[in-house]
Amino acid sequence: MARSTDDDSGSLFGEEAPRRDTDLSVKPSAHQPLAARMRPRSLAEIAGQAHILKPGNLLPRLIASNRFGSLMFYGPPGCGKTSLAEVIARETKSRFVRVNAVMSNVAELREILAYARRRPAEATILFIDELHRFNKSQQDLLLPDVEEGNVRLIGATTHNPGFYVNPPLLSRSHLFRLEPLATSEVAGVLRSALADHERGLGARGHTADDKLLTALAVLCDGDLRRALNALEVIALSLPEKAPITENELELFARERRIRYDADEDEHYDTISAFIKSCRGSDPDAAMYWLAKMLAGGEDPRFIARRLVILASEDVGLADPQALPLTVAAHHACDFIGLPEAELTLAHATLYIATAPKSNSATLALGEAHRVLKEQPVQAVPPALRDKSGMASKQAGHGKGYLYSHDFPENISGQAYLEKPLALYTPKPVGWESKIAERLARWRQLRSSL
Numbered sequence: 001m002a003r004s005t006d007d008d009s010g011s012l013f014g015e016e017a018p019r020r021d022t023d024l025s026v027k028p029s030a031h032q033p034l035a036a037r038m039r040p041r042s043l044a045e046i047a048g049q050a051h052i053l054k055p056g057n058l059l060p061r062l063i064a065s066n067r068f069g070s071l072m073f074y075g076p077p078g079c080g081k082t083s084l085a086e087v088i089a090r091e092t093k094s095r096f097v098r099v100n101a102v103m104s105n106v107a108e109l110r111e112i113l114a115y116a117r118r119r120p121a122e123a124t125i126l127f128i129d130e131l132h133r134f135n136k137s138q139q140d141l142l143l144p145d146v147e148e149g150n151v152r153l154i155g156a157t158t159h160n161p162g163f164y165v166n167p168p169l170l171s172r173s174h175l176f177r178l179e180p181l182a183t184s185e186v187a188g189v190l191r192s193a194l195a196d197h198e199r200g201l202g203a204r205g206h207t208a209d210d211k212l213l214t215a216l217a218v219l220c221d222g223d224l225r226r227a228l229n230a231l232e233v234i235a236l237s238l239p240e241k242a243p244i245t246e247n248e249l250e251l252f253a254r255e256r257r258i259r260y261d262a263d264e265d266e267h268y269d270t271i272s273a274f275i276k277s278c279r280g281s282d283p284d285a286a287m288y289w290l291a292k293m294l295a296g297g298e299d300p301r302f303i304a305r306r307l308v309i310l311a312s313e314d315v316g317l318a319d320p321q322a323l324p325l326t327v328a329a330h331h332a333c334d335f336i337g338l339p340e341a342e343l344t345l346a347h348a349t350l351y352i353a354t355a356p357k358s359n360s361a362t363l364a365l366g367e368a369h370r371v372l373k374e375q376p377v378q379a380v381p382p383a384l385r386d387k388s389g390m391a392s393k394q395a396g397h398g399k400g401y402l403y404s405h406d407f408p409e410n411i412s413g414q415a416y417l418e419k420p421l422a423l424y425t426p427k428p429v430g431w432e433s434k435i436a437e438r439l440a441r442w443r444q445l446r447s448s449l
Contacts, residue, residue: 034232035225037199038189039083046080046087047189047224048181059176066092068174070146070153072131074161075178076266078223081156084178085127088154095122097151101133109141117150124151131155132164139166146172180222187217189224190231201232205241212249219253267298274349275306279314283353290349300341304330307348318358318430325351356430364424371421378418411442413449 040046043053043060052059062068071088073081082098089096097112116124126142128134145151146169153173155161161170190213193200220227234248270293277285293303308330311322329348333341387398402412426436 033229034193034200035228038193038196038228040080040087041090043087043091046083048185049080049084049178051179052176058174062174063088063091068152069149070155070169070173072155072157072161072165072170072173072175073178074157074159074175076158076180076222078220078225078227079178079180080224081178082127082129085125085154085156089125089127092123092125094125094152095119096125096127098127098129101128101130101138104128104134104138106138106141109138113141113145113151117145120150125154126151127154127156129156130158132157132159132161136166139169143168143172181224182222183214183217186220186222186224186227187213190216190227193228193231194235201235204235206235206238206244208244212244212246215246215249216252219249266296270296271298271303271306274303275310278307278310278349278353279357281353281357283350286349286353287346290345294338294342294345300333300338300345301330303345304333304348307345307352310352313362314357314359315352315355316358316361317432317435318356318427320431322352322355356432358427358429358432360425360427360432367423371423381415381418383414384416409442409445411445411449413446 043063046053051057054060059071062071071085073084075081085098086096088094095116097116099108099112112124112126116122116126131139142151142153146153153169155165155169155173157164161175187210190208191210194202194206194208194213196202216230217227220230230252231244234244234252238244238248270289274286274289274293277289290303294300304326307326308323311326315322326348329344332344336344382396383398383400383402385397386392392398402414404410404412404414406412426432426439428436
């Protein structure tokens with residue numbers, strides 16, 4: 001019978017640690033990718049992230065005192081999440097166990113946690129890359145050992161932890177958001193990698209001017225790992241001591257990919273920027289975010305649906321043509337397809353961004369919902385009720401109804417609510433300004449009847 005993992009009287013593994021242990025004292029191998037060889041060895045070597053790593057900030061103080069619990073690092077690829085975890089383990093002299101959530105399973109987690117439980121003096125840091133890939137059961141498995149301090153969890157994720165990490169685990173962790181690295185920061189690391197003889201490309205003797213390294217950094221969108229690996233590929237394609245020129249960079253630029261993942265934060269952040277640019281009547285910004293989404297492989301029908309919503313939510317009666325135009329754009333995307341549908345989306349985007357704006361329909365609907373929730377529900381006035389059928393006629397339904405077309409300007413003066421409400425307020429913009437004028441005229445007519 002297998003020994004229970006909760007039995008601390010013996011060891012499942014003798015003196016051998018689980019296979020995921022990482023010895024941070026071992027020098028990088030020449031066969032490792034440049035990005036792995038150039039990982040920072042101390043907080044001082046970490047590029048960027050000054051908003052959390054500036055001396056005196058919370059994270060450096062936690063590391064210096066070695067009194068932190070679990071940490072959560074949230075940010076885009078290549079911003080330094082793994083490097084920061086390794087530096088923390090090195091500076092606190094902790095045992096470092098690295099797990100990738102895509103390849104791990106419950107059995108491996110139990111093995112790692114049981115080993116850490118039996119050796120508390122080793123101060124195990126369990127680093128889980130892509131933590132959002134763990135399901136609820138896997139995340140829940142970590143909770144007891146995190147609470148007891150048997151392991152200190154460092155989770156890394158490109159997804160918003162608020163949506164993908166279990167609340168109990170998130171509440172027990174310090175959350176730090178890492179930002180994409182600035183172009184100058186990436187270029188600086190590339191310069192160091194070219195000159196470093198021990199871990200970088202210094203032994204090959206390549207040269208590159210600052211303008212070229214900056215251009216390579218721009219192409220990599222703040223992803224330092226991608227930039228270093230691109231530099232290595234370019235360097236290895238050349239003879240030793242050959243200069244890196246714009247010709248080599250141009251070859252890489254042709255393969256440039258926009259950082260855009262359809263199921264991750266980049267998707268939600270970019271569509272949010274697109275919507276707000278259209279709402280804010282900035283056609284240039286709206287076109288930029290549209291182009292980014294299309295270059296990133298976004299479904300054009302998803303963009304078209306957002307434009308249809310904008311037509312009612314933010315343009316509304318200020319330009320009633322916005323809704324049929326965006327609906328037509330949505331249909332066009334279906335039967336035209338890419339790449340031609342990009343023109344249709346550009347047409348609809350510019351129309352929405354440059355149209356007069358009114359959210360009066362949104363506000364009126366919200367106010368109606370509020371009144372229904374907070375006040376007694378009004379009965380339909382007898383004169384407005386359906387009079388079909390003998391029972392309805394005998395009950396007097398429809399009696400006293402005034403047919404609007406029998407009166408000047410279709411205003412009979414009849415009340416359509418038992419208790420009048422003011423829910424809709426037209427905005428004096430675009431076509432809706434004429435609606436405001438009509439409603440004012442009709443109010444005068446009703447008051448005179």
